[in-house]
Amino acid sequence: MHAEAIPWYWRALDFEELAREFPPPPDYFRTTFRVSRDELRTLQERRFLETMRRGWEIPFFQRHWRAAGMEPGDIRGLDDLQKIPPYDVHHIRASIERNPPFGDFMGISPADGKRMPLVLQTSGGTTGLPRPMLYAPRDRETMAIMGGRRFALHGIRPGDMVLVTYALGLSNGAAAPREALWRYSGAVPVMTGGGATTPTRRQIEIAQAWGISVILGFPSYLRHMALTARDEMGIDPKSLGIRLIGTHLGMEDRRRIEDLWGAPCFDAYGTHESGMMAAECERQSGMHVQEDAYILEIADPESGRILAEGEQGTVYITTLYKYGAPQIRFNVNDISAYVPGICACGGTLRRLARIFGRSDNMVKLRGVNVFPEAVGAVVAGDRRTNGEFFCFVDRVGEAATDEMTVMVEVIDPAADRAAVKTDLERRMKEVLGVRVTVNPAAKGGLDQYTGTSQTSKIKRLLDRRKCS
Ligand SMILES: [Zn+2]
Incomplete structure (x- = not known):
């Protein structure tokens, strides 16, 4: 075998180094999940400065920052974070128009596939072409670890059979949880997709026949599934033995879904570009942010002022692990707030409240x-x-x-x-x-x-x- 001939995935990664930097479960619960705030801050500083160095190599950030009068070296640490101008999806669209088809906000292009394996997934866009994103091996693998942590926080354990009802296709919806589940949670993903891919009645039959213990999906489909079982098939969803449900609650009624299925339902927050940023633990009292991989700020949607704990505002994302396409103060336009205080579970990572809405949907x-x-x-x-x-x-x-x-x-x-x-x-x-x-x-x-x-x-x- 020629060492340099083919970019085998395993050669592109140092798995042991990655696991030390971003511990997957179960190590996660002994390490990052209980890290002291001082230790976390030191780690964040180091990763933030690496991310800034990478940002200056990418044309989009050079242009955006220089337009605001920034020069390399101006940002000396996290204390300077708020000096960096935020950006949003309109800037990304403009970057794609300026430099089609992938824009200049990524530091990698398909040509880099000659030196490392790449994968492309998209946003779940509803009009026009969806926004593409290329993932480098280490970025993608770190995202899978973040997803694995999410599932472990919810209580998913090795041997669980997990029905994944997110849409299969170009978007990350189902692809990311599949990678996270089988590599970093020990559970078995069963990729049924939405009702258009596997009819809902068939999904219920599969849940019954294959011993499904966990369902992942959006609230409206989880309700649709339960009601299809109950009202059209004469099957009480509670009889299916579902142990827990992973979803993205937003403002939806958690109790309603739990009553239908007879199982606890856990909230999580992620995007296709950033990965799984926050997830609820078994206490169901806010979503623990993966603070070794992300800095999430809550800002006033109009003035951009950073808000105090408990105050609602728009989420700014800064990734601390991405090489291919880092995000540095990306205004994702979701409205949330930090939950004050410390979680009863003993984890030290801060918690995000539910997502109250999207500021561009208001x-x-x-x-x-x-x-x-x-x-x-x-x-x-x-x-x-x-x-x-x-x-x-x-x-x-x-x-x-x-x-x-x-x-x-x-x-x-x-x-x-x-x-x-x-x-x-x-x-x-x-x-x-x-x-x-x-x-x-x-x-x-x-x-x-x-x-x-x-x-x-x-x-x-x-x-x-x-x-x-
Ligand atoms: Zn907790």
Whole structure:
């Protein structure tokens, strides 16, 4: 075998060095998860300065930073972090337009495949071409470790059979958890994908026949699965023996999913570019941030000022492990907050509260900020519905008033639709602080808008003020 001939994956990595730097479970629980804050800060400083050096090698950052008057060497440590100008998806899109098809925000290109194995995955874009991202071997392997930590935090153990209902395809949705599960959690991934890949009834049959103990998926599909089993197949989802569920709750009602499945449900937070940044432990009281690999700041969406613990703002991501495409103060536009205090589990890593919404998804309705996610939380709390919803925003009448109409699916055959409408309209007014109209529809009536039975990339809002 010629040593230099073929870039075998295993030759591209020093696995033992990687495991020392980013301990996977179970070592993780003895090391990083309980690291002292001082030790963590020292580690973060070293990795942050390495990331800055790498950033200066990448044209996108050179341009973005120089435009703000920065020079190499200006940033001497984490104390200077807030001097770095943030950027967001619009900057990334501009970088791709300027330098198609991959942009100049990555420090690697497909040609680097001659010296190291690369893999491409994308964002789960819903319009136009999805945004591509290339992963270098060490970056990808570190992401798998982060995913493995997520699953171990939830309580997934070697030997668990895990049904993965995230969409299979170009996006990282299912690919990343597959790598994380089989390499770093000891559990067996069973890659069914969404309802379009494996019909939901078949997924239930598989869960029953193969001894599935864990399900991963988005809340709307988890509800859809449970209701399909219960109402169409006559199978109580609780009888399937699911031990736990991993999901991305956002503003969804955790209790509703737990009651349907008879299993605890754990929240996690990640993106396709960054990997799995935070995950809930068994205490379910906020998502522990993988602080040896990420610095997450919470900033005021308007001024960019960094907010105190407990205050809600937009998340800025700085990665501390990426070589191929580091992120340095990337404004991801998700709204969250830090949970004050220390977790009862004994872990020292700080916790992120749920994701309250996306700041670019926010609708201004007669002066009030409304997140579709908050609408969903109200709908999911009404057991006469299946939690499905879709919002239309229109500008109506001569006065051009902004109105939101929320459609919901009623599944309880005994329910009085007029009463569902009145109750939900009152509850929404209390929660959102603004009046909206609720229109009940039959079960499955919203699928044409949301795509719940087919895809894991659910749509929840159509702002028709922008169409006219
Ligand atoms: Zn904890």
